[in-house]
Amino acid sequence: MSESTGLHVVVLAGGISHERDVSLRSGRRVADALTAAGHRVTLRDPDAGLLPFLASERPDVVFPALHGSSGEDGSLLDLLAALGVPTIGSSGPAARRAWSKPVASSLLAEAGVAVPESIVLSHEAFRELGASSVLRVVREKLDGELVVKPASGGSAQGVTIVETTDELPRAMVEAFTYADVAVVERRIVGTEIAVTVIDNGDGPTTLPAVEIEPTTGIYGFQARYNAGETTFYAPSRLGEAELAAVTDAAIIAHRTLGLRDLSRIDFIVDASGTPWFLEANVLPGLTETSLVPLAIEASGSDAASIYGQLVRTAHARSRGSVSGSGPGSGSPQN
Structure with a gap:
C-alpha cells in the first residue's frame, strides 16, 4: 500500500x-x-464482538479513544498486541505504569521531577486499621489543604479538595467509589498546565502548553466537559523559564514511563516556577473541550494532520520501519 493511499x-x-x-x-x-485525512474509518465499541472482528478484519491500524480502565489500564492494549494489530499509543506495560498514579509518581520522583508529598491508602487497610486512626496519622503527616483522589482513573472523577479535617472522611469515601486505592496528597497551589507530547518515532516533542483556569477554581469533571466552565490559554501565559521547565518535565515523564506516540502530562506550576507532576494520560481526551485539540490548534496544525501522522507511524512501526519510542528515550522497555 502506498503512503498516499x-x-x-x-x-x-x-x-x-x-x-x-x-x-x-x-x-x-x-x-x-481521520476521514478528513483520507482514511477509511470504522468506529467500534470494545464489546464482546471486538476481538473476533479484529481477528477477521485485520485493519491497518487501531486508534483507541477509550478512557478509564477499559482502555487505559493496559489490558486491552495487551490483547491488541497479542492479536498483532498495529495500535496507536503506548504498550500495555507502559499504560499500567501511567494508570497507577502512585507508581507513576514514584517513578517521576526518582527521575528528579517534583511530585506532591502523599500517602497511599487501600480501602482494605482503611477499614481494618480504623478510619479515625488512619486519618489522624494522615493529618499529622500532611497538614494544610489536601487533594484526595482515586489511585487510578481520569477526568477528575472522585477527586476532592480538602480544606478542613472534617472534610477528609467524605473525600475518602468519594475516592473509594472509583478505586480500591486512594491517594491523599498535599495540595500544590499554582497554575494548572497540560503538555501534549507527540512521538512519531524520532523522539518525543511537545505541543504548546495549555493553561487551565476553571471559573470555580477547581478543574473537576464538569469544568472539563461543559463549555464555558473553564478558560483555556493556548499557548500558556507562563514565562519563558517556566514553560521550558514544564515542557522539559513532560518529556522526562513521557520517557520515564516508556510512553509512545501520544500522551498528555499534567502539572501544577507553583509561584517559584517549579512544575509539580500530577498525572500522565496515555489516552487523553480528544473531545471538543479537551486539552490535546487545543494544543494542536495552538501549534498551527490540525487534528487531521496530527492523527493522520500517528496512524502512519503506527502502521510503519508494524512493518519495522519506525522505532517504538525514538532514539535516546531512556525509557523502560515496552
Missing part, C-alpha cells in the same frame, strides 16, 4: 467505564479527523 483505521470508543460518554465524544472527533 488511505488506511483502514478502527477507532475504539465507548466501553463500560465511568468515562464512556467522554470516550464516545472523543471517538467521533477522531473518526471525523
Whole structure:
C-alpha cells in the first residue's frame, strides 16, 4: 500500500467505564479527523464482538479513544498486541505504569521531577486499621489543604479538595467509589498546565502548553466537559523559564514511563516556577473541550494532520520501519 493511499483505521470508543460518554465524544472527533485525512474509518465499541472482528478484519491500524480502565489500564492494549494489530499509543506495560498514579509518581520522583508529598491508602487497610486512626496519622503527616483522589482513573472523577479535617472522611469515601486505592496528597497551589507530547518515532516533542483556569477554581469533571466552565490559554501565559521547565518535565515523564506516540502530562506550576507532576494520560481526551485539540490548534496544525501522522507511524512501526519510542528515550522497555 502506498503512503498516499488511505488506511483502514478502527477507532475504539465507548466501553463500560465511568468515562464512556467522554470516550464516545472523543471517538467521533477522531473518526471525523481521520476521514478528513483520507482514511477509511470504522468506529467500534470494545464489546464482546471486538476481538473476533479484529481477528477477521485485520485493519491497518487501531486508534483507541477509550478512557478509564477499559482502555487505559493496559489490558486491552495487551490483547491488541497479542492479536498483532498495529495500535496507536503506548504498550500495555507502559499504560499500567501511567494508570497507577502512585507508581507513576514514584517513578517521576526518582527521575528528579517534583511530585506532591502523599500517602497511599487501600480501602482494605482503611477499614481494618480504623478510619479515625488512619486519618489522624494522615493529618499529622500532611497538614494544610489536601487533594484526595482515586489511585487510578481520569477526568477528575472522585477527586476532592480538602480544606478542613472534617472534610477528609467524605473525600475518602468519594475516592473509594472509583478505586480500591486512594491517594491523599498535599495540595500544590499554582497554575494548572497540560503538555501534549507527540512521538512519531524520532523522539518525543511537545505541543504548546495549555493553561487551565476553571471559573470555580477547581478543574473537576464538569469544568472539563461543559463549555464555558473553564478558560483555556493556548499557548500558556507562563514565562519563558517556566514553560521550558514544564515542557522539559513532560518529556522526562513521557520517557520515564516508556510512553509512545501520544500522551498528555499534567502539572501544577507553583509561584517559584517549579512544575509539580500530577498525572500522565496515555489516552487523553480528544473531545471538543479537551486539552490535546487545543494544543494542536495552538501549534498551527490540525487534528487531521496530527492523527493522520500517528496512524502512519503506527502502521510503519508494524512493518519495522519506525522505532517504538525514538532514539535516546531512556525509557523502560515496552
